[in-house]
Amino acid sequence: xxxxxxxxxxxxxxxxxxxxxxxxxxxxxxxxxxxxxxxxxxxxxxxxxxxxxxxxxxxxxxxxxxxxxxxxxxxxxxxxxxxxxxxxxxxxxxxxxxxxxxxxxxxxxxxxxxxxxxxxxxxxxxxxxxxxxxxxxxxxxxxxxxxxxxxxxxxxxxxxxxxxxxxxxxxxxxxxxxxxxxxxxxxxxxxxxxxxxxxxxxxxxxxxxxxxxxxxxxxxxxxxxxxxxxxxxxxxxxxxxxxxxxxxxxxxxxxxxxxxxxxxxxxxxxxxxxxxxxxxxxxxxxxxxxxxxxxxxxxxxxxxxxxxxxxxxxxxxxxxxxxxxxxxxxxxxxxxxxxxxxxxxxxxxxxxxxxxxxxxxxxxxxxxxxxxxxxxxxxxxxxxxxxxxx
Numbered sequence: 001x002x003x004x005x006x007x008x009x010x011x012x013x014x015x016x017x018x019x020x021x022x023x024x025x026x027x028x029x030x031x032x033x034x035x036x037x038x039x040x041x042x043x044x045x046x047x048x049x050x051x052x053x054x055x056x057x058x059x060x061x062x063x064x065x066x067x068x069x070x071x072x073x074x075x076x077x078x079x080x081x082x083x084x085x086x087x088x089x090x091x092x093x094x095x096x097x098x099x100x101x102x103x104x105x106x107x108x109x110x111x112x113x114x115x116x117x118x119x120x121x122x123x124x125x126x127x128x129x130x131x132x133x134x135x136x137x138x139x140x141x142x143x144x145x146x147x148x149x150x151x152x153x154x155x156x157x158x159x160x161x162x163x164x165x166x167x168x169x170x171x172x173x174x175x176x177x178x179x180x181x182x183x184x185x186x187x188x189x190x191x192x193x194x195x196x197x198x199x200x201x202x203x204x205x206x207x208x209x210x211x212x213x214x215x216x217x218x219x220x221x222x223x224x225x226x227x228x229x230x231x232x233x234x235x236x237x238x239x240x241x242x243x244x245x246x247x248x249x250x251x252x253x254x255x256x257x258x259x260x261x262x263x264x265x266x267x268x269x270x271x272x273x274x275x276x277x278x279x280x281x282x283x284x285x286x287x288x289x290x291x292x293x294x295x296x297x298x299x300x301x302x303x304x305x306x307x308x309x310x311x312x313x314x315x316x317x318x319x320x321x322x323x324x325x326x327x328x329x330x331x332x333x334x335x336x337x338x339x340x341x342x343x344x345x346x347x348x349x350x351x352x353x354x355x356x357x358x359x360x361x362x363x364x365x366x367x368x369x370x371x372x373x374x375x376x377x378x379x380x381x382x383x384x385x386x387x388x389x390x
Contacts, residue, residue: 001088002046003095006054008035010044013051021078039183041103042076043096045088052083055092057100058183058390062109064350065291066171068178072096072105072281075390077113089114093121097281097312106286107349108279111389118277121311122342124363126278126352127175127384130253132271136219139249140240142233142264149234154195154208159186161205162197169225169255174350175276175384176254192222196238198231207231209238217247223254223387232258254387276386278346283307283315286349287330294379296326303373304334306366309342321373328377338366338374351378 006014011033019026030036034056045053058073074096079088100108112118115125154162163179163186170176179186189195189210198207207226213219219242226232236258239249253259253271280286302322309316320334338355340348344363347353355371357380358364364371374380 006044014054017080018078053079053088059181061178067291069289070105072100072108073390074110101282106282123277123279124343124346126350129274129386136242139236142236145230145233149198151196154197165205175386209235219249221251280345284330292328298323300324304337306336306339337370350384351380351382354380
């Protein structure tokens with residue numbers, strides 16, 4: 001088996017392997033060909049002179065603790081029917097891990113179709129990507145803002161301000177992407193059916209709503225982002241005005257503030273979740289890139305850990321996590337008081353699991369008192385969210 005970077009001439013074979021795995025039209029759109037896309041790197045596997053496997057890594061950055069951590073978004077992992085059962089997928093993943101590390105992608109996230117495959121290589125369930133389906137009448141019944149929120153359709157001149165509005169929100173929700181890398185094309189947002197901005201008197205964008213109106217009786221909302229309660233209520237009122245025109249709104253749950261604190265939900269409602277997994281690719285680099293707001297409240301201290309990770313040997317072994325002056329560092333050494341397996345690193349780093357959960361899951365052992373510092377650093381357990389799928 002040969003594992004190598006893709007070439008432009010591989011486009012058709014790559015598309016066919018992905019089509020057989022995930023579905024899609026027989027004839028590709030030009031924009032769907034790998035050679036036409038930006039902000040990614042990848043690998044292909046050859047057997048007997050023909051491609052049998054593909055893997056793409058999108059160049060992202062993911063917020064944790066208010067800082068954007070370079071992240072490789074593993075996607076489009078597919079194996080041709082003739083290559084299945086021959087270790088193609090694991091060979092591709094094993095080859096891309098050091099490549100992500102060399103590119104500075106300290107963590108990696110993915111939406112798993114085969115969780116066991118990725119767990120075997122160190123990824124673990126970490127966060128949610130959720131949608132809720134509600135009737136538009138529900139939004140009409142919410143409290144109205146004290147003053148009418150002025151909304152208008154966005155133009156190309158608004159794209160930078162919309163992105164800044166998004167960033168103000170995204171920095172506060174662990175797991176969200178910063179949407180600033182080459183993998184994103186902000187101007188394409190304007191191709192959506194609905195791109196509405198809520199503005200202050202001086203024109204400042206305080207919130208925005210994006211979505212699509214497909215055939216049928218559903219409105220599909222992608223982003224509902226607001227700086228404050230009044231703006232969020234104004235955006236909800238906008239959704240309520242679809243009452244009588246359609247029967248349901250599919251709303252992506254991106255902001256826990258409006259989802260948990262503003263929405264009035266019926267006793268029974270449908271939420272669909274596509275959970276995502278996370279892996280720490282390079283622990284010292286990930287610790288250095290992450291924000292650690294809780295560290296400012298901690299006295300100088302440290303905890304010694306031992307990482308068991310056969311697929312990322314560059315960070316396997318003993319490390320000392322040190323908190324000093326509100327900063328957190330990870331240096332080689334220590335006595336390995338707390339032992340973490342590779343699958344424990346993602347949930348710990350993201351704060352989705354505390355050390356008691358990781359211990360019960362068989363992913364952590366060692367001194368329980370020392371491990372509590374790991375929980376204090378992340379504030380675990382808490383739910384990371386992603387507002388983008390890939």
